[in-house]
Each structure stands twice: as structure tokens, then as C-alpha cells.
Amino acid sequence: MARSTPVKKAWRSLAWLGVITVGLTGILAYGVIFDQASWAPKLALDLEGGTQITLAPKLGAGQAAPSGEQLDQAVAIIRQRIDASGVSEAEIATQGASNIVVSIPGTPDEETLRRIESSAKLEFRPVIFTDVAATSAVEPTETPAADDSATPTPTPTLATTSTAVPTDASDPNWVSPALFDEFTNFDCSTLDKAETNVAPEDAPLITCEAATDGTYTYKYILGPVEVSGETISDASSGLIANSQGVSTGTWGVFITFDAKGTTQFADVTQRLSGFDANTDSRNRFAIVLDGKVISAPTTQAIITDGKPQISGSFTQESAKTLADQLKFGALPISFTVQSNETISATLGAAQLNSGVIAGLIGLILVVVYSLFQYRLLGLVTVASLIVAGVLTYLMIAILSWRQGYRLSLAGVAGLIVAIGFTADSFIVYFERIRDELRDGRGLPGAVEAGWKRALRTVFAAKAVNLLSAVVLFILAVGNVRGFALTLGLTTVIDVLIVILFTHPVLQLLASTRFFASGHPLSGLDPNALGAVYRGRAQFRAPVLSPAKSGAGREAAKRQTIAERKAMASTGTDARSSSKPSGDRKDS
Amino acid sequence: MASFSKFGNDLYTGERSINFVGRRKVWYIIAAAMVLLSILLPLARGGFVFGIEFRGGSEFQVSGVADLGQDGPRTEAQNLAAATVESVDPAASPRVSIVGTDSVRVQTEQLLAEESNQVRDALATAFKVDVTDVTASFIGPSWGADITGSAIRALIVFVVLAAIMMALYFRTWKMSVAAMVALLHDIVITAGVYGALGFEITPSAVIGFLTILGFSLYDTVVVFDKIRENTTEDANSSPRTFAGSVNLAVNQTLVRSINTGVVAALPVAAILFIGAIVLGAGTLRDIALALFIGIIVGTYSTIFIAAPIYSQLRENEPDILSHTKKLESNRLAASTK
Numbered sequence: 001m002a003r004s005t006p007v008k009k010a011w012r013s014l015a016w017l018g019v020i021t022v023g024l025t026g027i028l029a030y031g032v033i034f035d036q037a038s039w040a041p042k043l044a045l046d047l048e049g050g051t052q053i054t055l056a057p058k059l060g061a062g063q064a065a066p067s068g069e070q071l072d073q074a075v076a077i078i079r080q081r082i083d084a085s086g087v088s089e090a091e092i093a094t095q096g097a098s099n100i101v102v103s104i105p106g107t108p109d110e111e112t113l114r115r116i117e118s119s120a121k122l123e124f125r126p127v128i129f130t131d132v133a134a135t136s137a138v139e140p141t142e143t144p145a146a147d148d149s150a151t152p153t154p155t156p157t158l159a160t161t162s163t164a165v166p167t168d169a170s171d172p173n174w175v176s177p178a179l180f181d182e183f184t185n186f187d188c189s190t191l192d193k194a195e196t197n198v199a200p201e202d203a204p205l206i207t208c209e210a211a212t213d214g215t216y217t218y219k220y221i222l223g224p225v226e227v228s229g230e231t232i233s234d235a236s237s238g239l240i241a242n243s244q245g246v247s248t249g250t251w252g253v254f255i256t257f258d259a260k261g262t263t264q265f266a267d268v269t270q271r272l273s274g275f276d277a278n279t280d281s282r283n284r285f286a287i288v289l290d291g292k293v294i295s296a297p298t299t300q301a302i303i304t305d306g307k308p309q310i311s312g313s314f315t316q317e318s319a320k321t322l323a324d325q326l327k328f329g330a331l332p333i334s335f336t337v338q339s340n341e342t343i344s345a346t347l348g349a350a351q352l353n354s355g356v357i358a359g360l361i362g363l364i365l366v367v368v369y370s371l372f373q374y375r376l377l378g379l380v381t382v383a384s385l386i387v388a389g390v391l392t393y394l395m396i397a398i399l400s401w402r403q404g405y406r407l408s409l410a411g412v413a414g415l416i417v418a419i420g421f422t423a424d425s426f427i428v429y430f431e432r433i434r435d436e437l438r439d440g441r442g443l444p445g446a447v448e449a450g451w452k453r454a455l456r457t458v459f460a461a462k463a464v465n466l467l468s469a470v471v472l473f474i475l476a477v478g479n480v481r482g483f484a485l486t487l488g489l490t491t492v493i494d495v496l497i498v499i500l501f502t503h504p505v506l507q508l509l510a511s512t513r514f515f516a517s518g519h520p521l522s523g524l525d526p527n528a529l530g531a532v533y534r535g536r537a538q539f540r541a542p543v544l545s546p547a548k549s550g551a552g553r554e555a556a557k558r559q560t561i562a563e564r565k566a567m568a569s570t571g572t573d574a575r576s577s578s579k580p581s582g583d584r585k586d587s
Numbered sequence: 588m589a590s591f592s593k594f595g596n597d598l599y600t601g602e603r604s605i606n607f608v609g610r611r612k613v614w615y616i617i618a619a620a621m622v623l624l625s626i627l628l629p630l631a632r633g634g635f636v637f638g639i640e641f642r643g644g645s646e647f648q649v650s651g652v653a654d655l656g657q658d659g660p661r662t663e664a665q666n667l668a669a670a671t672v673e674s675v676d677p678a679a680s681p682r683v684s685i686v687g688t689d690s691v692r693v694q695t696e697q698l699l700a701e702e703s704n705q706v707r708d709a710l711a712t713a714f715k716v717d718v719t720d721v722t723a724s725f726i727g728p729s730w731g732a733d734i735t736g737s738a739i740r741a742l743i744v745f746v747v748l749a750a751i752m753m754a755l756y757f758r759t760w761k762m763s764v765a766a767m768v769a770l771l772h773d774i775v776i777t778a779g780v781y782g783a784l785g786f787e788i789t790p791s792a793v794i795g796f797l798t799i800l801g802f803s804l805y806d807t808v809v810v811f812d813k814i815r816e817n818t819t820e821d822a823n824s825s826p827r828t829f830a831g832s833v834n835l836a837v838n839q840t841l842v843r844s845i846n847t848g849v850v851a852a853l854p855v856a857a858i859l860f861i862g863a864i865v866l867g868a869g870t871l872r873d874i875a876l877a878l879f880i881g882i883i884v885g886t887y888s889t890i891f892i893a894a895p896i897y898s899q900l901r902e903n904e905p906d907i908l909s910h911t912k913k914l915e916s917n918r919l920a921a922s923t924k
Contacts, residue, residue, distance in 0.1 A: 046870065049684065049685075052686055052692075071727075072727075072731060072732070072733075075727070075731055075733070076731065076733035079731075079733065079734075091729040092729060092731075093643070093726050093727040093728060093729040093731075094643075094726070094727030095646065095724055095725070095726050095727065096724040096725055101726070341686050341687040341690070342686070342687060342688075343684050343685070343686050343687075343692070344661055344665070344684045344685035344686075345684065346682045346683065346684045351870065351871065354861050354862065354871065355858065355862075355871055357861060358854075358857045358858040358860075358861040358862065358871070359854060359857070359858070361854075361857040361861070362853055362854025362855070362856070362857035362858065363854065365853040365854070365856075365857060366850050366853050366854060369846075369849055369850060369853060370850070373846055409791075409870040409871060410790070410791045410794050410870055410874055413791070413795075413858060413870070413871060413874045413875065413878075414794070414798065414874075416854045416855070416857075416858060417798060417851070417854065417855060417878055419850075419851075419854050420847070420850050420851025420852070420853075420854060420855070420882070421802070421805070421851065423847070423850045423851070424805075424809070424847040424850065424851065427843055427846045427847050427850065428809060428843060428847075431595075431840070431842060431843045431846075434595070435599060435839070438596060438599050438600070453816070456812065457808075457809055457812040457813070460756055460808050460812055461805045461806075461808040461809045461812070462805075463752065463756075464749055464752065464753070464801070464804045464805055464808055465801050465805055467745065467748055467749055467752060468745045468749065468797075468800065468801045468804075469801075471741055471744050471745040471748060472738075472741045472742075472745065472797065474741075475737060475740055475741035475744060476734075476737050476738045476741040477733065477734055477737045477738075478730065478734040479730070479734070479790050479794065480734065480737075480738050480741070480793075480794070480797070483794045483797060483798075487798070487801065
């Protein structure tokens with residue numbers, strides 16, 4: 001039968017929808033059981049409160065307080081760093097003259113605090129001299145970054161060349177006897193208290209390398225900065241692969257330099273690779289973050305593509321943190337967490353409840369209006385909205401688990417508004433079906449023909465919505481991203497529902513006697529839709545001017561069997577309703 | 588009821604037709620007047636009022652407050668703080684939250700030094716703590732210039748991409764132009780109503796505006812798709828003029844436009860009234876007002892602005908002009924017979 005195909009298709013679509021729903025529920029259930037997901041979406045700062053972190057600038061002795069401009073810059077960078085870790089809608093503002101207040105939902109872990117407070121000023125300095133750190137801390141036996149364990153080789157030339165002018169950054173002439181003395185007595189633990197920039201970029205730096213557990217393993221005398229972190233154009237994190245392309249299982253940060261950085265980096269690696277990797281520690285290149293050495297690898301080859309990778313004692317978390325920090329640039333100044341307190345919601349439960357009540361009232365109004373306008377067809381709208389609601393809820397719960405998405409009151413309002421957007425797809429579709437019925441098609445035919453036309457319109461219109469969501473999500477920061485995510489999500493779900501639920505349900509309904517016969521309560525009554533006038537022709541074909549009897553005969557020819565049946569069964573109605581049509585002309 | 592679906596039928600067949608395209612001068616004049624009012628009224632009120640998220644403000648922290656461990660006393664403390672601040676300056680729009688277990692944080696509009704001292708005293712009295720336990724400081728904007736900058740950049744990129752997308756989909760840039768004019772009309776009027784009522788522009792309101800932007804374009808695309816269908820499918824063999832085809836499309840989608848407008852506006856109206864009546868000013872009212880006006884104006888402008896402009900832009904194309912002339916001479920011939 002011709003009709004069996006749409007019905008089969010309809011059931012297949014509904015089955016897909018079921019698979020998607022079960023799949024999403026399964027993903028969320030997995031998250032709830034094995035991870036920290038919860039069945040309810042997490043709420044944002046305005047509804048649930050969170051943590052208020054006050055950051056004070058870390059100032060060295062005699063260092064001036066940061067200017068307003070520096071603070072604004074720091075706020076912008078911190079915001080990008082927080083945004084990069086998820087869509088949490090943090091609130092960041094300056095407070096008083098030199099503080100920054102960061103409010104984030106939930107309780108931040110150490111990693112988050114570090115992500116926010118550290119300057120992340122990255123420098124590449126050549127190693128001039130190195131020694132084992134002389135701290136009381138027990139030294140770990142494993143030192144993955146320094147596998148060519150550099151032996152301290154104090155050369156006698158050091159003391160005598162203090163007055164000579166260094167020729168390049170690796171030149172031992174940088175090390176004056178005074179500096180060497182400072183180096184010998186240097187206590188790595190003082191680094192924890194020091195400010196970020198312990199030495200100017202054009203001067204040598206004494207610093208240490210920290211291991212995973214925070215103890216210091218090596219100390220260094222480093223030459224002046226050769227490549228600065230400002231020349232980094234992008235950074236990402238991942239597992240480092242060896243030369244065969246096999247993953248080594250250690251996390252690292254991959255850097256991409258801009259043109260200037262690439263040239264500088266190539267020059268330096270060319271010079272350093274001239275030193276013997278096994279005997280001369282000057283072959284090594286130190287990667288310095290906020291004044292501390294992350295790692296000081298040996299230079300085996302000249303790197304000309306401007307894409308070095310940093311390995312060190314990274315975990316997956318800390319590699320991502322550093323990559324995000326490098327990507328968005330260094331803070332003009334480092335901060336320290338002054339206070340870290342819980343903060344209550346500013347709006348609280350009353351506002352959320354009112355929002356939900358308003359949403360329910362709105363939904364009921366939409367239901368009433370749909371039933372009024374589309375009779376039983378309105379129930380399809382309601383059912384579609386409910387299915388859309390379920391999918392949206394699941395997706396939001398999953399996003400709040402995976403992406404740190406938080407539902408704010410504005411987000412709730414956005415979801416309520418989405419009812420209107422979603423319902424419009426159904427309205428466009430229903431009106432198209434009615435148009436087809438008016439043109440004299442039978443219901444199953446009208447459903448298929450109307451669907452083709454409606455789908456095109458729905459796709460075009462939703463594409464505009466999706467475009468705005470994607471562009472805003474990629475380019476905007478802060479609250480706007482949360483909004484964009486909500487908009488994009490509801491748009492995609494909307495299209496999914498129209499294709500996998502509304503249309504299949506209509507296909508099935510069209511095959512039932514109740515709807516196919518055009519029962520007055522079905523909302524698809526051909527009589528009410530004017531199709532009954534086709535006998536008198538003038539209302540039949542909109543493309544023709546009135547009173548062409550030829551069109552009437554043609555219309556009769558084009559009637560399907562179902563329509564003729566409908567005609568026959570409602571013949572009396574047709575005659576009686578032709579009278580009011582005359583009245584209408586008077587009005 | 589029945590009359591409404593009959594209304595729909597008549598619009599579809601052309602039995603009843605509202606002359607949207609033909610009377611465009613009237614709509615243009617109305618639109619110009621509305622836009623002018625939307626610019627003048629807020630100006631007369633002294634420009635837009637931006638919330639503390641944009642301008643920064645004053646922050647007070649009351650420390651050493653007892654019994655803030657439970658939800659009940661917390662809510663009470665929040666209400667007390669808000670009432671106290673409002674008793675000093677009714678326009679301060681305080682945002683209160685509890686920090687830690689014994690502090691109350693109040694953020695308000697930027698206050699003058701004198702007012703700030705009064706608020707400190709009042710808060711100290713209300714919470715029965717020493718004045719020295721109430722600190723006052725300046726809080727910078729949490730919606731900084733960087734957010735505004737990036738949002739505006741994103742907006743421009745979106746509008747340009749949307750215009751290109753529509754031009755490609757509809758195969759004519761004239762539809763993009765018409766849609767953009769309608770979009771501008773919607774934004775100006777929505778913002779104008781905000782300014783005229785003296786509502787504060789908050790981040791929620793901005794998000795409301797962004798939603799409107801999407802809705803306005805969305806609604807226009809739906810109606811334009813019908814126009815595309817009517818004007819391309821029979822093009823030069825059509826018994827109607829181009830303007831007539833456009834007008835028929837608008838009429839045929841009128842029921843859709845009304846239904847969509849109502850369905851989209853109903854939940855928003857529910858938020859607006861619950862938000863405004865039950866809760867007073869706040870996030871819900873801010874966002875709902877922008878949306879409510881925007882949905883109505885967005886639906887209106889598609890019909891009364893976008894479609895007539897599109898028709899006007901294309902009427903003078905040689906093909907369409909000759910088709911129109913042919914139809915006119917036919918009609919003339921028919922009437923003189």
C-alpha cells in the first residue's frame with residue numbers, strides 16, 4: 001500500500017527519538033553513578049551562590065600598586081581563563097584600588113585558584129650554569145626532565161671574567177663573582193615568597209626547578225630572556241609523542257609562536273645545539289614560568305617551525321591550565337588569594353520559584369491557545385513541547401556535568417522563551433498542511449507535501465538562529481556565552497523534535513480514521529479549512545481570479561478518493577455553509 | 588474560532604486581502620515616527636540608565652553578624668539589608684548576599700561619600716554591629732568593557748554572516764537588506780521603550796536584546812520563504828504583479844505570524860507580569876520586558892516593514908517592471924472591452 005511507507009518511516013523516526021532519549025539518559029546516569037554528575041542541572045551564582053575569591057596583587061618591595069588599566073587588563077585575562085575551563089558564568093570585578101573579586105559558582109579546587117591567580121609569565125632563557133638544589137627537602141630520585149643529569153662544573157674562568165662584556169645570552173661572562181656567590185648561597189624556598197619578576201628580562205636570573213611535589217631539585221643561573229611569552233600565538237595541551245609518534249604517556253604543553261617568536265626560537269636553538277649535550281649544561285634551554293623553571297630540556301635540534309613542546313612534571317589538569325594561561329597572555333601582575341569565602345545567592349529560591357511558576361503559566365496559556373487554534377492537533381504541539389522539554393533538560397544536565405554549564409535566572413527565562421521558538425516550527429508546519437488541504441489534497445498527501453515545504457522554511461529559519469548561537473559562543477565572553485549555548489541547544493533540539501517527533505506523529509495520525517476523515521475536532525477539517533468550497537470553484541485556487549468555472553471541473557478531477565468521500569459525507573454541510581459565505585461578503 | 592480559520596482561508600485564497608505592500612507609505616511613516624520617538628524619549632530622560640554591572644558601584648560588607656548559618660535568618664538578613672539601604676537611597680537597587688557565615692555583602696549603585704556614610708551607619712544599626720565592622724569600598728563593573736567589546740564584535744560578525752547566508756539562500760541580496768532594515772527598526776524600538784520607561788540596562792536586558800535579534804531575523808526568514816515561493820514558482824506567468832505576489836505571501840502567512848507571535852509572547856507575558864507584580868524589579872522583569880516588546884515589534888516589522896521594503900526594492904527591476912506593465916495593459920484592455 002502507498003500508505004504503509006510513511007507509516008513505517010514514522011515508526012522508524014520515533015524509534016530513533018527513543019534511542020536518542022535513552023542514550024542521553026544513559027550518559028547522564030553513567031555520570032551520576034561513576035562521576036560527579038547529578039540528575040538536576042547545576043545552578044549559577046545568582047540562584048545558588050558559590051565562592052567569592054578576593055585577589056590582592058603580589059607586590060615586591062618598592063613595587064608600585066597596579067594601575068587601573070593593569071587591573072582592567074587582569075580582569076579581562078582572568079575572565080578568559082575561567083571561561084576556558086567551562087561555561088560557568090563567573091562574575092569578575094575590580095574592588096577598591098587594587099583588588100580583584102572573582103565570584104564563581106561551586107567550590108573551586110586548588111587548580112582553579114592557581115589558574116586564576118598566577119601571572120603565567122613565560123620566558124625562555126638559556127642555562128649558563130646549574131647545580132643540585134641545596135635545600136633540606138628530600139630530593140626525589142626520579143627527575144624526568146633532567147635525564148642528562150648535569151654535573152656541576154664550576155669553571156675557573158668565572159671569577160676572572162666579571163668585567164668582560166657578554167657576547168650572547170649563553171656567555172658565562174654574565175656570571176660575575178658576586179652573582180656566583182649569590183647562586184651558591186641561594187635558597188630555593190625563597191622563591192615561594194618572591195614576586196613574579198625576580199630579574200629584568202635583559203639580566204641573568206637565579207632560580208630553581210620544582211618537581212611535582214613542590215620541592216626544588218635543581219638551581220640554575222640563566223641568561224637573559226631570549227624568547228618571551230608574548231610571542232606565543234596559541235597553546236594547547238596533550239600527551240607527548242616520541243619521535244616514532246607513539247604516545248609517551250606524559251602530559252605536555254604545545255606552543256605555537258608567531259613569526260617573531262619563531263625566528264627568535266630558531267636562532268637560539270641553533271646556537272645552543274652547538275654545545276655538547278652530554279658535557280655542557282649550556283646546551284640546555286630553560287622554560288621559566290613566573291620566575292621558576294618548569295623544565296630545562298637539552299637542545300638536540302634546531303627548531304625552525306616555531307612549535308616547541310614543553311614537558312615537565314605535568315598532570316593532565318596542570319598541562320591544560322598552563323596552556324590556557326599561555327593562550328590568553330600573562331597577567332600584568334601576579335595575585336595572591338586574600339580571602340576565599342562562600343557566598344549566598346543574590347536572588348535565591350523565591351526568584352527561581354516565580355520563574356518556574358511563570359513558565360508553567362506560560363506553558364498552560366500556550367496549550368490553551370494551541371487547542372483553541374488547532375483543536376486536537378494542538379495536543380501534538382503540547383506533546384512535542386514536552387518531549388523537547390525532556391531532551392533539553394537531559395542535555396542541560398549533561399552539559400553542566402561535562403562543560404560546567406550553570407543555569408542562571410536569565411537562562412531559565414531563555415528556556416521559557418524557547419517555548420515560543422519551538423512552537424513556531426509546529427505552527428509553520430501545521431499551517432502548511434492546512435494550505436495543502438485548502439488546495440484540495442487528502443490528508444496523508446497534505447502531510448507529506450506540507451512537510452516538504454515546511455521543512456525547508458524551518459531549516460532556513462533555524463539556521464539563522466544556530467548561526468547567531470555559534471558566532472556568539474565563539475566570539476563573546478562571560479554571560480553572553482551561556483546565553484548562546486542555551487539558544488544553540490534549544491534550536492538543535494527543536495529541529496530534532498520536528499523531524500523525529502512532530503512529523504512522524506502527524507504521519508501516523510493521518511492514517512487514522514479520525515484525522516483522515518477530517519473530524520471537526522481534529523483541527524484538519526477540510527470543511528472548516530475552506531476546501532469544501534472547491535465545488536463552487538472561486539475559493540479553490542488562489543492563483544486564479546474568481547469565477548472561472550473551468551477551474552471547478554479541473555478541481556473535481558484532481559480530487560482524491562478520500563476527498564470525494566469527505567465531500568459526500570459532508571455534502572449537506574457544504575450546501576448550508578455556502579450561505580454564510582454570502583453574508584461574509586457583506587461584512 | 589470558526590471565523591478565525593475562515594479568516595485564514597480567505598487570506599490564503601486571496602478572497603480577503605490586506606494591502607500591506609501597497610500602503611507602505613503609511614507603514615513607513617508610522618515606523619519613522621516610532622523610531623524617532625524611541626530615540627527622542629530616552630534622550631529627553633537623559634539617556635539610558637546602566638546597571639552597576641556596567642558602571643560599577645559601592646560595596647558594603649557587614650562583618651560579625653550572628654546567626655547566619657541557617658537559611659531562614661539568611662533570607663531575613665538579606666531582606667533587612669536591602670530595606671536598610673533603600674531607606675537611605677530608594678534608587679540604590681541593592682543586591683545582597685551572605686558571605687561566609689557571618690558577613691553580609693551589599694552592592695549598590697555608586698553612592699556619594701555622604702550617602703555612603705549614611706548607609707554604613709544604617710547598616711551598623713540594623714545589624715547591631717559597630718560602624719567599624721561595616722566596610723565600604725568601590726566595586727568595579729563585572730560586565731567590563733572587554734565583555735561589551737567582544738559582544739559587539741560577535742554581533743557584527745553575526746549580522747554580516749546572517750545577511751550573507753540569507754542572500755545565498757534567497758538568491759537575492761535585496762531580501763537581506765530588507766531584513767536588516769526591519770532588524771534595526773526592532774532593536775531601536777525595543778531599546779527605546781526601555782529608555783523611555785527608565786528601566787535599568789542590566790546584563791539580563793542585554794541578553795534579552797540578543798534574543799530579540801535572533802527572533803526578528805527568524806520571523807523575517809519564515810515569511811520571506813513564503814514570498815520566495817510565491818514569487819519564483821510562477822514568476823512571469825503569474826496573473827499577479829510582483830507586489831501582488833509579495834502581498835499574497837504576507838497574507839497567506841498572516842495566520843502563522845499571529846499564532847507564532849501569540850505563542851511566543853504568552854510565556855514571556857507570564858514572566859513579565861509575575862516578575863513585575865510579584866517580585867518587582869529584577870532579572871526576570873528586565874529580560875521579559877525586552878523580549879515582550881521585541882516579539883511584538885519583531886512580528887510586526889516583518890509584515891509592515893520587511894515585506895514592503897523588499898517589494899519596493901525589486902519592483903523597478905526591468906523584468907518585473909515589464910511584467911507589471913503587461914498586466915496593467917491587460918487589465919486596461921479588459922475594462923475597455
